[in-house]
Amino acid sequence: MLKTDKVKTHVIFPSELIEAIDKSVGGRKRSKFIVEATKEKLEELKLRQALEVAAGSWKDQNHPDLKTQKDIRAYLKKTREITDKRIRRFSE
Numbered sequence: 001m002l003k004t005d006k007v008k009t010h011v012i013f014p015s016e017l018i019e020a021i022d023k024s025v026g027g028r029k030r031s032k033f034i035v036e037a038t039k040e041k042l043e044e045l046k047l048r049q050a051l052e053v054a055a056g057s058w059k060d061q062n063h064p065d066l067k068t069q070k071d072i073r074a075y076l077k078k079t080r081e082i083t084d085k086r087i088r089r090f091s092e
Contacts, residue, residue, distance in 0.1 A: 018030070025033045066072055 021030055021033055060067060066075055
Protein backbone atom coordinates (compact mmCIF):
# COMPACT_ATOMS: atom_id res chain seq x y z
CA MET A 1 0.00 0.00 0.00
CA LEU A 2 1.34 3.44 -0.90
CA LYS A 3 1.59 6.17 1.70
CA THR A 4 -0.95 8.21 -0.26
CA ASP A 5 -3.52 5.40 -0.18
CA LYS A 6 -6.20 5.90 2.42
CA VAL A 7 -8.73 3.47 3.81
CA LYS A 8 -11.85 4.46 5.64
CA THR A 9 -12.41 2.37 8.74
CA HIS A 10 -14.84 2.15 11.61
CA VAL A 11 -13.20 2.58 15.01
CA ILE A 12 -15.01 2.98 18.30
CA PHE A 13 -13.64 5.55 20.78
CA PRO A 14 -14.94 6.58 24.19
CA SER A 15 -16.90 9.83 23.76
CA GLU A 16 -14.73 11.60 26.37
CA LEU A 17 -11.62 10.83 24.32
CA ILE A 18 -13.13 12.20 21.10
CA GLU A 19 -14.27 15.32 22.97
CA ALA A 20 -10.75 15.80 24.37
CA ILE A 21 -9.19 15.37 20.92
CA ASP A 22 -11.64 17.80 19.34
CA LYS A 23 -11.09 20.32 22.11
CA SER A 24 -7.31 20.06 21.66
CA VAL A 25 -6.96 19.99 17.87
CA GLY A 26 -10.44 20.64 16.50
CA GLY A 27 -12.86 18.22 14.91
CA ARG A 28 -11.57 18.93 11.40
CA LYS A 29 -8.10 17.72 12.41
CA ARG A 30 -9.23 14.66 14.35
CA SER A 31 -8.20 12.07 11.73
CA LYS A 32 -4.78 13.61 11.23
CA PHE A 33 -4.22 13.66 14.99
CA ILE A 34 -5.26 10.01 15.39
CA VAL A 35 -3.06 8.92 12.47
CA GLU A 36 -0.02 10.76 13.92
CA ALA A 37 -0.66 9.40 17.42
CA THR A 38 -0.97 5.88 16.01
CA LYS A 39 2.30 6.22 14.08
CA GLU A 40 4.07 7.40 17.24
CA LYS A 41 2.68 4.50 19.26
CA LEU A 42 3.71 1.97 16.58
CA GLU A 43 7.26 3.38 16.54
CA GLU A 44 7.35 3.12 20.34
CA LEU A 45 6.19 -0.51 20.19
CA LYS A 46 8.75 -1.29 17.47
CA LEU A 47 11.54 0.22 19.58
CA ARG A 48 10.39 -1.63 22.69
CA GLN A 49 10.36 -4.93 20.76
CA ALA A 50 13.87 -4.25 19.41
CA LEU A 51 15.09 -3.49 22.94
CA GLU A 52 13.57 -6.72 24.22
CA VAL A 53 15.30 -8.72 21.48
CA ALA A 54 18.63 -6.98 22.20
CA ALA A 55 18.33 -7.25 25.99
CA GLY A 56 21.34 -9.02 27.44
CA SER A 57 23.36 -8.93 24.23
CA TRP A 58 26.06 -6.71 25.78
CA LYS A 59 28.43 -8.76 27.90
CA ASP A 60 31.23 -7.09 29.83
CA GLN A 61 33.55 -10.03 29.15
CA ASN A 62 33.18 -9.36 25.40
CA HIS A 63 34.28 -5.73 25.86
CA PRO A 64 37.07 -5.72 28.46
CA ASP A 65 38.39 -2.46 26.96
CA LEU A 66 35.20 -0.60 27.96
CA LYS A 67 34.78 -1.41 31.65
CA THR A 68 35.46 1.99 33.23
CA GLN A 69 34.17 5.49 32.56
CA LYS A 70 37.71 6.48 31.57
CA ASP A 71 37.81 3.65 28.99
CA ILE A 72 34.45 4.67 27.57
CA ARG A 73 35.43 8.36 27.32
CA ALA A 74 38.66 7.43 25.53
CA TYR A 75 36.75 5.20 23.10
CA LEU A 76 34.18 7.92 22.38
CA LYS A 77 36.89 10.55 21.89
CA LYS A 78 38.72 8.31 19.41
CA THR A 79 35.50 7.49 17.54
CA ARG A 80 34.52 11.17 17.31
CA GLU A 81 37.97 12.12 16.04
CA ILE A 82 37.72 9.50 13.30
CA THR A 83 34.25 10.73 12.37
CA ASP A 84 35.42 14.36 12.31
CA LYS A 85 38.30 13.43 9.99
CA ARG A 86 35.90 11.66 7.62
CA ILE A 87 33.55 14.64 7.58
CA ARG A 88 36.41 17.06 6.89
CA ARG A 89 37.67 14.81 4.08
CA PHE A 90 34.27 14.71 2.40
CA SER A 91 33.69 18.45 2.78
CA GLU A 92 36.97 19.46 1.14
